Amino acid sequence: MEYQLYATCPDELTGLLAEEIASLGGTFVRTAYRVVYFSASQEVFYRVHLYSRLASRICRILKVIPAHSPTIVFDKARRIRFHEVFPPELAIGIEVVAAQDEGPIPNHLIGSKLREAVNDCFQHHLNVLPNQSSRNAVIGITGYFHRKRLMVSIDTSGESLHRRGFRLEGHPAPLKETLAAALLLVCGYDGTTAFFDPMCGSGTIAIEAALMAVNRAPGLGRKKGGFGFEHLLDFDPGLWQAVQGQARRTERPAPAGIFAADIDPQFIQIARKTAAKARLEKVIRFETRDFFLTEKPAERGLLIANIPYGVRMEGQEVDSAFLRKVGDHLKKRFTGWRCGILAPAAAPLKEIGLKPQKQAPFLNGTVPVKFVVFDIY
Ligand SMILES: C[S@@+](CC[C@H](N)C(=O)[O-])C[C@H]1O[C@@H](n2cnc3c(N)ncnc32)[C@H](O)[C@@H]1O
Numbered sequence: 001m002e003y004q005l006y007a008t009c010p011d012e013l014t015g016l017l018a019e020e021i022a023s024l025g026g027t028f029v030r031t032a033y034r035v036v037y038f039s040a041s042q043e044v045f046y047r048v049h050l051y052s053r054l055a056s057r058i059c060r061i062l063k064v065i066p067a068h069s070p071t072i073v074f075d076k077a078r079r080i081r082f083h084e085v086f087p088p089e090l091a092i093g094i095e096v097v098a099a100q101d102e103g104p105i106p107n108h109l110i111g112s113k114l115r116e117a118v119n120d121c122f123q124h125h126l127n128v129l130p131n132q133s134s135r136n137a138v139i140g141i142t143g144y145f146h147r148k149r150l151m152v153s154i155d156t157s158g159e160s161l162h163r164r165g166f167r168l169e170g171h172p173a174p175l176k177e178t179l180a181a182a183l184l185l186v187c188g189y190d191g192t193t194a195f196f197d198p199m200c201g202s203g204t205i206a207i208e209a210a211l212m213a214v215n216r217a218p219g220l221g222r223k224k225g226g227f228g229f230e231h232l233l234d235f236d237p238g239l240w241q242a243v244q245g246q247a248r249r250t251e252r253p254a255p256a257g258i259f260a261a262d263i264d265p266q267f268i269q270i271a272r273k274t275a276a277k278a279r280l281e282k283v284i285r286f287e288t289r290d291f292f293l294t295e296k297p298a299e300r301g302l303l304i305a306n307i308p309y310g311v312r313m314e315g316q317e318v319d320s321a322f323l324r325k326v327g328d329h330l331k332k333r334f335t336g337w338r339c340g341i342l343a344p345a346a347a348p349l350k351e352i353g354l355k356p357q358k359q360a361p362f363l364n365g366t367v368p369v370k371f372v373v374f375d376i377y
Contacts, residue, residue, distance in 0.1 A: 001234070003045050006037045006153070007055035012362050013182050017054045020185075024048050042236060045156075046243040049227055050219040053181035053208065055161050059142060059153040060229075067150035070105060070113045077117030078124075080152060086139045086232055088122050088130040093137025099146040110150065114143050138231050158228040165221035166277040170270040171202035175306055175342075177218070179362060180208040186360055187302050187340050187373055191215065194301030196259040196337075198291040203271030203284070205304050206260035210275070210283040213254035217247040221278060254283045259297045261289045292325060296334050303330075304340040309347065320351045327352035330376055340373045 005026075009017045014031040018038075022029045024047050026038035036055075040048060049058055062085065065076035086092075096111040115132060118141065122130045140155030162178040183205060189195065191212035197205045211218055219227070229235060262268050265288040275281045285297075291305070307326065323343075330339050331354065338357075343349055345361065345368040358373040 001042050004061040006035050008057045051217045057157045059155050061153045064151045068148050070109050073113040074117050078120040082118050082121045083125045088128045090138040091131045091133045092139045094141045096143040156229040164218050168274045174202045175204045180205040192255045194256045194298035196303045198261050198294050199305045200260035200262050201267050206284050210258045210280040215252050258284045261287045263290045300336045302338050306342040309344045320348050323351035334376050338375050342371045345370045
């Protein structure tokens with residue numbers, strides 16, 4: 001069985017996500033705006049859900065149908081064999097999104113035609129109505145409307161994949177896990193060298209680094225039934241167990257130290273608890289410390305700091321003096337290290353006084369940010 005799939009992510013990550021999917025066995029991998037299309041066998045399909053560090057959602061394409069009018073949508077969509085994809089008793093959520101330049105048919109009209117078509121299909125084939133309550137939907141049907149065509153797919157991820165299952169509330173500006181993983185990958189981190197986040201907040205980047213260091217698939221933290229595909233009719237529990245078992249067997253002890261610090265002891269407490277929930281408390285060494293009093297914890301390694309800034313952290317502005325101080329400390333104390341700094345796009349990063357090896361723009365939530373990477377000799 002070969003599935004036609006796509007994985008979503010911020011547009012800046014499509015290249016990295018395409019590489020990740022290909023390395024997991026996906027074929028015919030192709031990027032488009034905020035999406036990576038690919039094909040996969042059922043085993044690779046499970047592996048991508050379990051191992052992807054970068055995908056936000058994964059969807060299985062059921063069919064692409066013409067959508068010149070609401071009537072055509074209904075007529076074509078009712079022929080999709082939804083009753084062979086999911087059982088009628090599970091609550092369905094339907095979402096339609098249109099490409100920006102799409103024509104005049106409103107999304108909600110397409111959505112209601114799709115809903116009627118699903119009803120019609122179940123009634124015709126099974127003589128039952130599906131559960132259209134849409135509250136606590138377990139089955140997510142999405143329609144992507146582009147160039148007078150509607151791509152009808154089913155969300156196989158369930159909750160967004162950045163939710164690894166161990167996040168705790170309490171820090172005002174946590175990064176998304178998928179962005180944290182991307183920063184590590186942009187720096188070429190493969191889990192085998194020392195890592196240090198000196199402004200770790202809730203610990204997101206250090207925890208992603210630790211997952212890579214112990215070679216753990218990020219999806220292993222999800223509860224049974226947490227992935228959308230587990231509710232579909234073709235779900236193969238034996239194969240899924242085998243894929244998970246293989247992932248567990250390939251874990252390893254961390255080959256190098258993972259270190260994390262923050263000036264605020266409350267954040268260190270949250271980060272420690274989160275690491276414990278992720279079963280990584282023995283892998284990461286946390287410390288409450290001012291960055292400007294830190295020393296490199298190993299001769300060589302990777303440092304990533306998501307520095308505090310006004311929009312998200314009230315009372316802590318990224319000003320020139322702070323950035324100059326960061327640059328001076330890196331130059332004095334972190335020779336031999338690769339250092340990545342994530343800051344608002346508007347921050348005067350030149351003040352760091354180092355020549356970046358790499359620069360990458362990202363969105364942190366809605367805030368445009370810039371990631372700059374320096375090698376300190
Ligand atoms: C933007 S937050 C980091 C959020 C983190 N990436 C996460 O995912 O939770 C910046 C952090 O820098 C810390 N910080 C500010 N000044 C510091 C300093 N001089 N030394 C160490 N940490 C500092 C703040 O306490 C805050 O937790």
